[in-house]
Amino acid sequence: MSVRDEILEQPAATARLLNEGGPAIEAVGRAVRQRAVEHVVIAARGTSDHAAIYAQYLFGVALRIPVALAAPSIVSLYGVEPRFARSLVIGISQSGASPDVVGVVEAAHRQGVPTIAITNEPSSPLAVAAEHVIDVRAGPELAVAATKTYTAELVAIARLVEAIRGTGEERALREVPAAIEAALAAEDVARAVAVAHAGMRTATVLGRGFEYATVREWALKLKELARVVADPYSAADFRHGPLALVEPGFPVLAVAPSGAVAADLIALLREIRGEYRGDLVVLSDRPEIRDLGQWAIPLPGGVPDHLGPIVSIVPAQLFAYHLTIARGLDPDAPRHISKVTRTR
């Protein structure tokens, strides 16, 4: 199994989770609804931390609940246990093995607040520590760079939020595996754009709102696989300083699908391309947004804002994969890092 195989497995993995895992997630949602949850605290590291960012937006927009992304070192290094009060505490980790993430969930469980482990290893320490476990059922992930466990974590979060709302399963979520399949059809384009950028050493990755999770995850894949110093930014924060980096030819990768944030992003991309002459790669379902870039990678249309990140990361993964190959590196053997990272 190579990382590319795992990228291509994502339609099947997400469909399996929705089909086989749906009832269990529904039950977790029902249990959480019984409790007086006013806030959510999420502990995660690396790729799973980007799933946590997605959850931050989704709990905020769909359930109006503020989400704190835990700083696990408050517990693990400073030895202080936050009072979780009326919080739901969620740990997200594909391996379920990171002691600092487990530590936050253990502390919350001791305090008697509801806890959920979202993991690909349902008998891991994280799963053991939590009251509820959501097995993301992605199958063994052997590549060091996480891909299918990321999209599976996002689907688990989307399904969980539906279950907590108690509105039943949305049709749009049901259609996500097919949308991922459609997104995979962009592989040839993603490869061509990647080959044209084989010399790229640095980049900024831009998006906003729900897609902030995507830009963080895309930048991480670019770093760990292709060794590009890729700096992810919310389009809003980008104007507060980092815009100074853009000069003629500076690579800017933008995740800019239709939806609530499109207008804001279009204005910024026009400025980057028109005034500052950045080298712009645009990921979008809308042809007129793609036309803003010198380069573009298509996304399938019809995916609502709040499910967009589950689909838009897929061509981004393919771009990172093919850029790695184009640079003469091995995407299945990123240097210095291991699959399971046990940070304290």
Add this chain to the structure above:
Amino acid sequence: MSVRDEILEQPAATARLLNEGGPAIEAVGRAVRQRAVEHVVIAARGTSDHAAIYAQYLFGVALRIPVALAAPSIVSLYGVEPRFARSLVIGISQSGASPDVVGVVEAAHRQGVPTIAITNEPSSPLAVAAEHVIDVRAGPELAVAATKTYTAELVAIARLVEAIRGTGEERALREVPAAIEAALAAEDVARAVAVAHAGMRTATVLGRGFEYATVREWALKLKELARVVADPYSAADFRHGPLALVEPGFPVLAVAPSGAVAADLIALLREIRGEYRGDLVVLSDRPEIRDLGQWAIPLPGGVPDHLGPIVSIVPAQLFAYHLTIARGLDPDAPRHISKVTRTR
């Protein structure tokens, strides 16, 4: 007034805030103690968002309260108002003019939860929107790159947390202006290290715990002033992928003072220097930690962990400033960006 003048003003600005602003902050803390605060939500952008990260750790460690960093676009772009329930909501902005940050505080105020504006403009829209205002009294900040308003925001947060605890003013905080003065004495070293790195185009900036705020802010100064693609990382998250970037000569800037996180960071820095041959610049009060780097910039000793970021950013600002000059750029005229950024 140049940005360097404003960097040098920081001992005076922070002393003024503690002397003149102390009673007002004490009163805000007293008022907040009357309310049933179980969570904190903070809205901020750019440099002030790094002050929010500091607050996340300080409220967590000193008050055991989980802190959510608001995603302002949930309100401003998706039009959804979170239920703030038993939260304290804080907006941080030097100008107090960013509509998305104001929007979060307005929504919270409407819901009747306690709100605080931390700003250098006590008659700004943010100050008007909030129930309580903490004027950070940094004096006019004319440089585009924020420096003295950042350290003043950190001091305001540290003083506020003391006031909420109700333990009176700590001697250690009182001594911070003198520690900043001592940190400024490293200017010649910071300049020499910067000059030696004039050719640097990319860098990773590493730290952990409280100093995560410092690495985020240092990286932002490097981007907006010196146009270095500087990627900030928690030492814990760094092992989850970005470590793959480090190769012989790759610049790594580390904020590694004494304290709870030192051991963890020392292990990582040894690996970066010894195994991967990165080009390591270390900021530390401890000579044996500084010795891990090819390059080192001293920090004054005796500053406790939770106040460290107010002091450690100062030589980092000086490094960014002198690197900008060494690269032939004008630190008082960063391109493309303006002092007040009105993001929606």
